Amino acid sequence: MLIRLLRTHLGPYKKPIALLVLLQFLQTCASLYLPTLNADIIDKGVVKGDTGYILSFGAVMLAVTVVQMACNIGAVLYGARTSAEVGRDLRSAVFDRVQSFSAREMGQFGAPTLITRTTNDVQQVQTLVLMAFTLMVSAPIMCVGGIVMALGQDVPLSGVLLAVVPVLGISVSLIVRRLRPLFRTMQERLDTVNRVLREQITGNRVIRAFVRDGYEKERFRGANGELTEVSLASGKLLALMFPVVMTVVNLSSIAVVWFGAHRIDSGDMEIGALTAFLAYLLQIVMAVMMATFMFMMIPRAEVCAERIQEVLDTEASVVPPAEPVRELRGHGHLELRDAGFRYPGAEEPVLKGIDLTARPGETTAVIGSTGSGKSTLLSLVPRLMDVTEGEVLVNGVAVSAVEPALLARTVGLVPQKPYLFAGTVASNLRYGNPDATDDELWHALEVAQAKGFVESLEEGLDAPIAQGGTNVSGGQRQRLSIARTLVQRPEIYLFDDSFSALDYATDAALRSALARETREATVVIVAQRVSTIRDADRIVVLDEGRVVGVGRHHELMDDNETYREIVLSQLTEAEAA
Numbered sequence: 001m002l003i004r005l006l007r008t009h010l011g012p013y014k015k016p017i018a019l020l021v022l023l024q025f026l027q028t029c030a031s032l033y034l035p036t037l038n039a040d041i042i043d044k045g046v047v048k049g050d051t052g053y054i055l056s057f058g059a060v061m062l063a064v065t066v067v068q069m070a071c072n073i074g075a076v077l078y079g080a081r082t083s084a085e086v087g088r089d090l091r092s093a094v095f096d097r098v099q100s101f102s103a104r105e106m107g108q109f110g111a112p113t114l115i116t117r118t119t120n121d122v123q124q125v126q127t128l129v130l131m132a133f134t135l136m137v138s139a140p141i142m143c144v145g146g147i148v149m150a151l152g153q154d155v156p157l158s159g160v161l162l163a164v165v166p167v168l169g170i171s172v173s174l175i176v177r178r179l180r181p182l183f184r185t186m187q188e189r190l191d192t193v194n195r196v197l198r199e200q201i202t203g204n205r206v207i208r209a210f211v212r213d214g215y216e217k218e219r220f221r222g223a224n225g226e227l228t229e230v231s232l233a234s235g236k237l238l239a240l241m242f243p244v245v246m247t248v249v250n251l252s253s254i255a256v257v258w259f260g261a262h263r264i265d266s267g268d269m270e271i272g273a274l275t276a277f278l279a280y281l282l283q284i285v286m287a288v289m290m291a292t293f294m295f296m297m298i299p300r301a302e303v304c305a306e307r308i309q310e311v312l313d314t315e316a317s318v319v320p321p322a323e324p325v326r327e328l329r330g331h332g333h334l335e336l337r338d339a340g341f342r343y344p345g346a347e348e349p350v351l352k353g354i355d356l357t358a359r360p361g362e363t364t365a366v367i368g369s370t371g372s373g374k375s376t377l378l379s380l381v382p383r384l385m386d387v388t389e390g391e392v393l394v395n396g397v398a399v400s401a402v403e404p405a406l407l408a409r410t411v412g413l414v415p416q417k418p419y420l421f422a423g424t425v426a427s428n429l430r431y432g433n434p435d436a437t438d439d440e441l442w443h444a445l446e447v448a449q450a451k452g453f454v455e456s457l458e459e460g461l462d463a464p465i466a467q468g469g470t471n472v473s474g475g476q477r478q479r480l481s482i483a484r485t486l487v488q489r490p491e492i493y494l495f496d497d498s499f500s501a502l503d504y505a506t507d508a509a510l511r512s513a514l515a516r517e518t519r520e521a522t523v524v525i526v527a528q529r530v531s532t533i534r535d536a537d538r539i540v541v542l543d544e545g546r547v548v549g550v551g552r553h554h555e556l557m558d559d560n561e562t563y564r565e566i567v568l569s570q571l572t573e574a575e576a577a
């Protein structure tokens with residue numbers, strides 16, 4: 001999975017990667033040459049007292065060191081830049097995919113894991129890419145090159161290396177093998193911590209109201225403890241790594257010095273060659289360490305890559321049309337034909353055989369018991385989700401064929417749970433129509449019965465709005481959300497229980513102002529309160545996902561049992577008549 005992900009996302013960086021490989025190659029070759037040069041200077045210059053040799057080869061050594069350092073700095077800087085760019089591309093790819101998700105895929109993953117996957121998981125892959133850029137070339141060259149150079153210094157002594165490399169490789173890979181599953185668990189537990197944390201922050205008010213702080217603290221402590229547990233377990237294994245490597249290094253250095261001393265004694269080897277041999281031994285161990293470090297990162301990055309790829313492989317269920325309709329003739333005629341919808345994994349569809357027509361200049365109300373499918377029905381019009389049966393048509397064209405931007409301009413949905421973005425009142429109101437003038441904003445606020453409230457804010461339209469609109473009341477949020485849709489000036493207005501947080505007087509004032517404002521538009525209102533919809537031109541009664549009645553208030557009161565029950569549950573008999 002990691003390979004697949006990287007192959008796709010490293011593709012555009014072929015040239016920088018080639019340059020990186022070259023820089024790494026040069027710096028590793030220079031590093032490998034230095035101990036041999038040093039040995040030469042000792043054996044041919046220092047031992048023989050040849051100052052000329054020391055100076056001239058000292059200069060060569062300095063030049064090689066400069067090349068090695070320059071290539072090293074270049075490789076590190078270039079590697080950091082390229083890996084950061086790969087990380088940026090990967091984050092954008094995940095973000096774009098998440099953006100294309102409908103409510104259906106969003107529900108399938110859940111917000112916290114999508115956030116972890118876009119940030120933390122991408123970061124892990126990015127770190128591995130950086131490691132790979134730095135170590136993938138240098139580690140093997142240094143290991144093989146080190147062995148070759150050591151053989152060049154003294155063949156019999158190189159026997160030590162034959163023992164060191166496999167011992168080091170096996171002991172380190174044993175540790176890495178145990179680390180692999182721990183890293184997967186760590187990532188999953190980090191996800192759980194994020195989920196619990198997010199739930200507790202979002203549900204903070206409920207937690208306080210129910211005085212469940214203690215319970216929630218325990219829940220978080222549990223998730224946090226489990227994450228710590230696995231971090232500690234991996235920490236313990238990692239702690240083993242350094243001593244194991246150092247023991248092997250120390251033992252092999254002793255062996256090299258011991259054998260080397262014998263060979264120098266017997267005149268088979270020179271002192272400079274022994275120092276070079278020790279330097280190569282260190283370089284080989286370093287190379288094995290570097291490779292190990294990378295192998296250690298791979299399992300974690302693999303888990304992250306899998307999770308990222310899962311998001312990237314998830315096809316959005318709502319896709320833009322291949323040949324979109326870019327113009328709609330009409331003024332907002334809305335029709336649902338035999339429309340049905342089933343949530344993924346659900347046995348029963350929540351909407352079945354819905355036939356509904358809403359015309360410009362008319363108000364259509366949808367009423368039904370809670371869970372009867374009203375919100376689902378509205379979300380099919382702007383394609384927050386696509387019908388699984390039948391079709392939804394706007395001005396006679398299936399919404400699935402309409403260009404998304406055109407559909408968004410034509411259909412304005414005021415959601416049941418309005419969301420405001422961090423910014424100002426004005427930036428929120430202009431969300432669907434960035435060119436709207438201040439006068440247009442004030443007019444929309446007036447219709448939405450929010451003008452007085454915004455006027456009372458010291459900074460008026462420029463008053464700050466917190467993320468999610470948490471610094472305004474529920475009713476104010478609803479009214480700002482209504483105003484935002486009014487500024488957009490769509491042909492079809494969909495109000496999903498948008499007046500529920502308003503008092504009766506404001507609700508009535510808003511509806512009459514809205515009626516004037518949206519005189520020529522198509523208005524669909526989902527409401528729980530009968531008073532909100534009793535004057536509608538057409539009332540559609542929904543029960544368990546089916547339309548069980550259509551008519552005006554008095555007609556339905558006469559012949560629709562479901563409607564009568566809803567009305568009577570809210571009004572006194574006298575009011576109902």
Ligand SMILES: Nc1ncnc2c1ncn2[C@@H]1O[C@H](COP(=O)(O)OP(=O)(O)OP(=O)(O)O)[C@@H](O)[C@H]1O
Binds near residue numbers: 376416
């Ligand atoms: N994301 C989802 N996944 C699965 N089932 C869902 C999902 N959202 C809603 N449902 C189910 O679909 C049905 C209809 O939900 P919907 O929100 O459309 O009802 P509603 O009539 O708007 O309810 P309310 O009046 O309470 O807002 C419910 O039974 C609900 O459990």
